Amino acid sequence: MPLTSSSPEGGRAMWNYAPELPLRSAPFLHWPPRPVAIARHLGRTWLPLRSRFFMLAVAFGIWAWFMPSLERTKSLEFGWIFEIWLRNLVLVTLVAGGLHVWFYVVGRQGDSLRYDARPFGRNKRVFLFGNQVRENVVLTLTSAVVILTAFESLILWAYANGHARLISLDSSPVWFVVFLVVIPWWSILYFSAHHRLLHVGPAYRRIHSWHHRNTNVGPWSGLSMHPAEHLVLFSDVVLLFLLPSHPLHLYFMMMHHGLGAPLSHTGYDALLLGPRNGRRARFELGDFHHQIHHRFIECNYGGYESPLDEMLGAWHDGTPEGAAVLAHRSRKRAATS
Template sequence: MDDLQYGTRNKRGDWAPNEPAGTAPLFAFPPRPLAVLRWLPHYFLPYNLLFAVTAVVWWRYVLPDVETMKTLSAGWILRLFIVNCAALLVFFGAFELRLYILRAQGNRFKYNGKWPSEQKSKAFFFESQNIDNMLRTFGTGMPIWTAIEVTILYAYANGYVPWLSFAEHPVYSFCLTLVVPIIHETHFFLLHRTIHWGPLYRWVHSVHHNSVNPSPWSSLSMHPVEQLGYLGVAFWHLIIPSNPLLALYQLHYAGFGAIPGHVGFDKIELTEDTSVDSHAYIHYLHHKYFEVNYGDGLIPFDRWFGTFHDGSKQGEARMQARYEKKKARANAAAAK
């Protein structure tokens, strides 16, 4: 595919799409029902449906029976941890292998013209972004992921929280399934905005932002505190009436779903003429500019709070104006 039909590349080799990034029309005002109908397939495909299916697969083929989950025994917990790690290795690794190791589509549709493997930095373990990212993902991320999963399953198995079955509450369960992405977006925005507060950014979130040029393994490369907060979105299903299958879906949506924003390419080529949109541009701009796009665009939080950047010159101007106001406030405070 010719990526220059869809965007432009600057002198540094960075590619940007012609169309500015947008937010979903779901919460637009005034309402745009036709736009919502056109957008609706993108709500389910390709990612949301995939993560829902993985939750069902885990429930049917990976997890033990409920009676076993009433006890915290090493056997089923270790098996779950190994399966989680293997699945993540395959899923994230497939993107890494095709796009960054084999470079099957070269730099077509790649936002940043440089390759992380060619950029050494003392900010990373062994001065390697990939090694650092993988160590953080599997060293702390996957144990935390599994610990959250086990905690939720143990709570449901022992009746510590209400377990609403799909058979007895079909309408409610269906609606809750539909809002799993909305729960994620709300949780993510609030958490993300919080850890950009000065001290928390320096102590916690800066670890993730070391990957200025993110790649697949950057997705869950975070400080353990951030990993707990991010993956802990699944704990909402211990608060709201729910069931363990939906909690699994919520966890998989966060865990496996971290990759779209970090894949580094706007489109993933399938054949010479077809591709899949990564929906990565909004979050890529966050990694590039730091103080924009705290959400992923499903809910227009950033538009509402004035932190949205769509990649256009107008978006750049709004960002610079906001920086100038922030600088002026800081100077005024220092002068007192």
């Protein structure tokens, strides 16, 4: 729905487009529980035209066709690590680059379903080369892909040498499926916690502020950050040193950040599929909750399925009234600190 409500400060429209407002967190975070609403929400998150299903499909494809054999990964050798790096480079380029071309180069949707219609930064000294998109591409294809590859290589080496316990669907069918289902929430909770900490003092000024140069985001913005933040972002896979797992779990976990970041930073609510003059299917992509975070910074650290923001009083529901409530809470905290 086009958004016509205006900001409390100025009176001009705050967004080009917004989903239904006010935003609400996932129903399983509310009391008393509503089983039907919870089941409906969980079912929707795994539908084929959702990012979660797409990431699982990509993870399966990597495991089935593009993973080096564990026999090769017993020793850390340039050959197989280079193959992983090349595959990750191509994959991130296809997803982030493909979405950027679709939305911002050929402009197949124009500004339809675009949250913030302002142009990306150009001729601004804050960005490398004075250009937001160029900086985003460079940081993504250098630091992000290298560090993503390093963590993947570490876990594959650990599988091959018995430092991480390897299971199969046949040997542990219940845990295999349960862990797949749990991984999205592990990724969300991990991201929420470390993201909030990156907003504290020197961590924000020296590291996370790189990512927040992107006040308006596109697909390349998702992984555009300081290399130290890439280290933190991708390190959630170390959980696999503690819990029995399968390479499919590794790749599904990796995709939540490696592809989840470009998918959630498109700046669009969905990619519309099908003829323009007919009913069009929606491939759900964007994250308006996080888009608000990029605009206002000190709010919405987690996600729709994280309890963090409501626990901290940092939930911004997308409305001018929500912004006013958040500002009031911030003033009260400042007055008592």
